[in-house]
Amino acid sequence: MKQWLKIGLLLAPGLGLILIFIGSVVYIAIAQSFGYYNLSGESGFSLEHWSKMFDRLSYTRAIGYSLYIGVASAFLAVAFAYPLAIWLRRPFAGSLFISAVLKAPLLVHGLVAAFLYINIISYNGILNQLMQALGFWDGPRRLQNDNGAIGVLILQTWKNMPFALLLLAGAVQAIGDDLLDAAADLGAGPFDRFRRIIAPLAVSATQAALVIIFVGALADFSFQVIAGPVNKQSLSQLMVFFKGYGRWNDAAVIAVTLMGLGITGSGILALFSRFVMRGGRLS
């Protein structure tokens, strides 16, 4: 009993603060989505905000679009990071420098990166000029705010790949040379070594990378605003839009949607990646 009290007291300052701040924000968002804390009208329980929101095409579209950005960014970042992590597994001349350069995007803020990116691809930007100079394109092309959201995905991948690399490199480096030698000795070529040894042993790091990147990209705002397609809205964009009109309860519905999608999506991603990387088993 005394022990518990001690532990409780020791944890209180940190955990208490987190619980109070996060808890209250989550509580208010959920309460607002059900009609409470209405800043511009009558407060009280109602499902109206949810039911009306579900009828809006912009809402369902935004869900689809945000999920697409979240999932695609997570997989792209991890897919690019894996070969690099394996390549940099064992130190060689210059490997430290290469991995430092690869991690540089972590130090550049997303907004700055987005700004630089649209600069490069703008109608009169370097890329257009280069392609014309090389004779690939006859005239300048419009690349900015493309409808497929390729710009957003490039930025998300660029920004998140180093983070995935950081996680995966740690996991991959922890796998001893002798394990990979043993697998090779028993007939496993490079791909089978990845499939049967590296992937199963790096599952946790992969899950962490996928989930964290997914949650971040799901709620993307800045890349979408600067480089995203003009005919599509992300959930965050929609949330900010409602808030801009003082419609806090509608904004709260989207906020809760984002949280819900974040949690369930993460769970599904984690299970899926475990299943695939363990060769079709969950244990």
Place this chain on the structure above:
Amino acid sequence: MNTVSVQNVSMRFGDFTAVNDVSFTVAKGEFVTLLGPSGCGKTTLLNMVSGFLQPSSGKIEIGGNDVTFVPPERRDTAMCFQSYALFPHLSVAENLQFGLKQKKMLPADRKRRLDDVAEKLDLVAQLDKLPNQLSGGQQQRVALGRALTMRPSVVLFDEPLSNLDAKLRESVRLEIRKIQADYNLAAIYVTHDQGEALAMSDRILIMRSGQIEQSGTPTDIYNFPKSSFVADFIGNANILDATIIKEESRNSWLVSTEIGEFLVKSDTAPVAKQLKICWRPENAQHGGAELNSIEARVTHRAFQGNYTDLFIEINGVAQRVQWREGRLEDLTNLSMHIRPEDFTFLEAIT
């Protein structure tokens, strides 16, 4: 036909030469042991045969094909690792079948091999466990089994018994030889346990600082070491500096040493006038004789069960003998002799 042929192979790590111009062959069904002190290059040599390391120079053939640049997954070898290298996420059964799955062997055949090896290595009760739930000795046997299930044409062992207790070591030793003989595998076995090498090998290669110092059958190596390094490494040896006085008769030489003059009988002539010679402690004969008699003072004794190690001094030079005669408690002086054929000529003194 040789299954493995290592030709003038060297391995350099920067300025350091770990293996220096080594050549040897292993025939089908032959059991060859690499024996040498820690750091002499045994593991490095095995790693080149299995393909984890590419030699800095030289050539390696397996089954008559040049495999010097063939990656390990395409060599018909299987290695039992010094560090075990068990896959931590796979059960013992899955570890044992890893290579068989890689070969796409049918499940029924796989099962048969698994049961067979698990039975032979006493792992039946461990099949569902993960490696970290096993004792050191059990892990070592899984590593052994994982290589043996492959039944490759060449099987490589890197100190596979170092973690087993004496009893288990003996039985696993027999199992290894049996499996190796049953499937007629060429085996290269690394150890620094001389008893193991003598007991198991068809042929022993003694390695020293990256080179092969001597190779031969266990009895050859034991009875006719070519250098004091080999004499001392295999068994115990009393090594003396000697000067040849004259050739007494055919194959007999009179030599002088710090502990007296002796007649030495040898099929091979001494390599120099000044050289090292040795005699084995167990070859000390009881009592004086016409030839090669020695009077010694006993300084220590150590009872070993079926014999006693006596540490003796002759003219102030320390030597040791193994004595099998009864009561030794108050033995202070020893009268003994060494037969001329029990001396061996070693390398020249430079």
